[in-house]
Amino acid sequence: MMGKGRLTIPAIACLLALLAIRAPGLTDNTASAEKKKTVLEHADTIEGGETAESSGKVEPFRSAIGNVLIRQGDVALQCDHAIDYPESARITLEGNIFIKDNTVETYGDHGIYYPDEESGELSGNVRGRVIKDSLVAKSKKSIFNLKTNELWLYDDAIAWHRGRQLSGDIIRLHMKEIDGKKKVDEIQVHGHAFFATRDTLSTGKPLFDQLSGEHMLVTLDDRSRLTGVTVTSKAKSLYHIYDETNQPSGVNFTSGDVMRMFFNEGKLSRILTTGSSLGKQYPDKMRGDKGIDLPGFVWRENEIPVFR
Numbered sequence: 001m002m003g004k005g006r007l008t009i010p011a012i013a014c015l016l017a018l019l020a021i022r023a024p025g026l027t028d029n030t031a032s033a034e035k036k037k038t039v040l041e042h043a044d045t046i047e048g049g050e051t052a053e054s055s056g057k058v059e060p061f062r063s064a065i066g067n068v069l070i071r072q073g074d075v076a077l078q079c080d081h082a083i084d085y086p087e088s089a090r091i092t093l094e095g096n097i098f099i100k101d102n103t104v105e106t107y108g109d110h111g112i113y114y115p116d117e118e119s120g121e122l123s124g125n126v127r128g129r130v131i132k133d134s135l136v137a138k139s140k141k142s143i144f145n146l147k148t149n150e151l152w153l154y155d156d157a158i159a160w161h162r163g164r165q166l167s168g169d170i171i172r173l174h175m176k177e178i179d180g181k182k183k184v185d186e187i188q189v190h191g192h193a194f195f196a197t198r199d200t201l202s203t204g205k206p207l208f209d210q211l212s213g214e215h216m217l218v219t220l221d222d223r224s225r226l227t228g229v230t231v232t233s234k235a236k237s238l239y240h241i242y243d244e245t246n247q248p249s250g251v252n253f254t255s256g257d258v259m260r261m262f263f264n265e266g267k268l269s270r271i272l273t274t275g276s277s278l279g280k281q282y283p284d285k286m287r288g289d290k291g292i293d294l295p296g297f298v299w300r301e302n303e304i305p306v307f308r
Helices: 009-014 031-036
Strands: 038-042 045-052 058-072 075-085 090-100 104-114 119-130 135-145 150-161 164-178 181-198 208-220 226-242 248-264 267-274 278-282
Touching: 090 119, 104 135, 119 181, 135 164, 150 181, 164 208, 208 248, 226 267
Parallel strands: none
Antiparallel strands: 038 058, 045 058, 058 075, 075 090, 090 104, 104 119, 119 135, 135 150, 150 164, 164 181, 181 208, 208 226, 226 248, 248 267, 248 278
């Protein structure tokens, strides 16, 4: 069903062009062109008209209101209100925005989408997830690019991934396709970067290994296991130590200008700290003592968004 409710007179002319609408059953012999086509599948009301830009230029617009569903290839876009400006190749989005491809979905309150670039921006209560990779994130603003598989999160950005928590001023997530599904292979954190992960060897109350600095780069393999973490500027780490029989033996603190952590099959194998390096070890009795946590550490699991 293309739409229901009232249609204004300009909307009648828009029906053949609005967001590259095509009638059910219409075929296109060019598969690549069909994939790029933006199709309005549903709206309660469809309208059209013209609007004057700040420059004085008059631009036509086409508006879809109520339960809007737009598709572009594998991408589905839902919202309460979408306005297409075909001359400038942009679509503004308002209310209950939901954008999803095969494995990534993102929500927001306000946004803009550029169909030609397959990219856009969201603001408000932004949250998203990589469904097959168990990654969930939220922020107040995001920029996404479906062509390059990138998602940038701004302003109190935070992500959770398999017992790990990353936060900072800006987070960049990069994904690669593996067997047709997207998985995160690189995470950058800029400004007040903080990485915390559950200590899986602890049998008592939850403990968290911690890492902080101004900038952070995290890399993962095809099985979502850590392969490396690099922290630059004001790098600090706090991690729990075990002996060869996995018995607790203390807590290590290290700081320096640059810190590199190397992992073998997801397990920490080596740490290299350079520039003004400092290290000390706390006794085992201080395990779980909040007084030795790195500044700024808060485990924010209760903020993880819930998805439908």
